[in-house]
Amino acid sequence: MSDENIQPKIRGAYGIVLTPFYDDGKIDYFQLEKQLNAVCNSPIAGVVVNGSTSEFTYLSFEQSTELAAFAKKIINGRKKLICGATAANCLETKKLLRFAEALGADGALTAPPYYFPLSDDDVLDFYTEIAREKGDLPIIAYNIPQCTSGISMNVFKKLLNLSRIQGIKNSSGNILQIMQQITFRNEIRKDFSVLTGSDESIYPLVNSGADGSFTAIGYLYPRLISAVYANLKNEKGLKYQETVVKLAYLAGSISYPLGYRMLGEASGNMSFGRYLQSVSKERMAIYEKVKNEMKRILNDAELGGMI
Numbered sequence: 001m002s003d004e005n006i007q008p009k010i011r012g013a014y015g016i017v018l019t020p021f022y023d024d025g026k027i028d029y030f031q032l033e034k035q036l037n038a039v040c041n042s043p044i045a046g047v048v049v050n051g052s053t054s055e056f057t058y059l060s061f062e063q064s065t066e067l068a069a070f071a072k073k074i075i076n077g078r079k080k081l082i083c084g085a086t087a088a089n090c091l092e093t094k095k096l097l098r099f100a101e102a103l104g105a106d107g108a109l110t111a112p113p114y115y116f117p118l119s120d121d122d123v124l125d126f127y128t129e130i131a132r133e134k135g136d137l138p139i140i141a142y143n144i145p146q147c148t149s150g151i152s153m154n155v156f157k158k159l160l161n162l163s164r165i166q167g168i169k170n171s172s173g174n175i176l177q178i179m180q181q182i183t184f185r186n187e188i189r190k191d192f193s194v195l196t197g198s199d200e201s202i203y204p205l206v207n208s209g210a211d212g213s214f215t216a217i218g219y220l221y222p223r224l225i226s227a228v229y230a231n232l233k234n235e236k237g238l239k240y241q242e243t244v245v246k247l248a249y250l251a252g253s254i255s256y257p258l259g260y261r262m263l264g265e266a267s268g269n270m271s272f273g274r275y276l277q278s279v280s281k282e283r284m285a286i287y288e289k290v291k292n293e294m295k296r297i298l299n300d301a302e303l304g305g306m307i
Contacts, residue, residue: 008193009138010107010167012045012212013202013229014082015219016053018261019067021274027063028273029070035219035270036074042222043230045212046080047071048109050096052144052171053216053257056084057114058276061092065099072103082214086111086142090126094133101137109169109214111142118149124158131164138166140193145172153180160189169214171197175205182209199248202228203241216257217244220264223306243301250294254287255279262287266294267307 020031039047049071050056050064059067068083075081085096085108093110100108110130112123127141141159143151150172151159159165170178178196185192186209196205199217202225206212218225224240231237251259258279264270279287298307 006190008167008191008211010080010082010140010193010195010212013218013222013225014046014048014080014195014212014214015039015044015222015225016048016051016214016216017067017071017219018216018257018264018272019054019059020272021276023274025058025274025276027059027067031271031273032067032070033074036071038269039219039222040075040078043226044079044218044222046082046106047075047219048082048084048214050084050086051109051214052147053219053260054084055257055276056086061095064096068100068103068105072105080106082107082109082140084109085139086148087113088115089113090129093126093130097130097133097135097137097139101135105137107138107140107166109140109142111144111147112149112151114148120152120155123149123151124155127155127159127162127165131162133164139164140167140169140195141165142197143168143170143172144197153177153184156181157184157188160185160192166191167193167195167211169195169197173198173201175201178205178210179208199225200241200245202244203232203237207232216251216260217248217263220260220270221247221267221307224303227303227306243297243303246297247294250290250297253290255283258287259290262291263294266291267298269307 020028049068083100083105087093181194193211196213199215228240251263261272
């Protein structure tokens with residue numbers, strides 16, 4: 001195969017599942033099934049469970065694996081399935097990776113262990129160790145310095161030498177860094193996926209060589225995100241992207257990830273139930289006004305059957 005024909009395995013738009021909860025904190029699988037079926041009926045490429053907006057840090061190992069197995073059953077091969085495999089330590093990460101492989105997932109999304117700060121050497125040693133584990137499941141490194149130790153460019157270039165690491169999701173918002181990753185990927189390893197983690201940057205970054213996106217709005221409004229992809233080379237795609245930017249901006253003005261839960265509920269088509277963090281009535285009243293603005297944008301935008 002010529003070098004020009006080499007393509008990464010993970011490409012296109014993926015939606016990050018937002019986990020619905022009952023009042024007692026248990027997962028609402030009734031709502032989740034409805035949502036997954038709706039996403040599977042859209043043009044989106046795949047789904048990610050146990051990601052950041054899935055609120056995986058609030059779930060036990062048993063809940064995380066149960067959720068992933070449920071998603072696998074409901075999706076039933078209709079879309080690609082990526083399982084989040086991030087934990088506070090390497091041993092737990094390996095357990096999640098082994099589970100995802102046994103489940104038959106299409107890949108695992110793994111950030112460095114969180115809470116304790118890690119040096120570049122620590123981050124590299126972590127990925128080197130999990131890359132040596134038995135199995136063929138593609139591992140997608142996850143750069144989210146807002147929540148755990150970041151992946152520097154020095155570490156990134158070394159990750160390109162680990163065949164088990166087959167991509168990176170970059171949620172840093174650092175466009176310069178993502179462009180550098182695309183450039184070095186193109187020179188060193190063309191089968192490696194570079195993915196943006198921000199809905200706001202899909203149009204410019206995919207047009208500049210990024211392979212796809214793992215994002216919350218990809219799950220909440222998959223037809224809208226798919227429309228951006230379908231119109232990457234024209235002004236129509238830019239208009240869709242501008243709508244996405246407005247919605248993401250409003251979601252970001254609310255405590256994370258509550259803002260995205262409220263954005264999904266703004267259409268009236270989704271319900272996520274209990275929010276597991278504490279929010280005062282005063283703050284929630286302010287957030288409800290933001291939600292009304294989300295509704296206005298969704299109603300005013302010429303989105304047809306995309307909502």
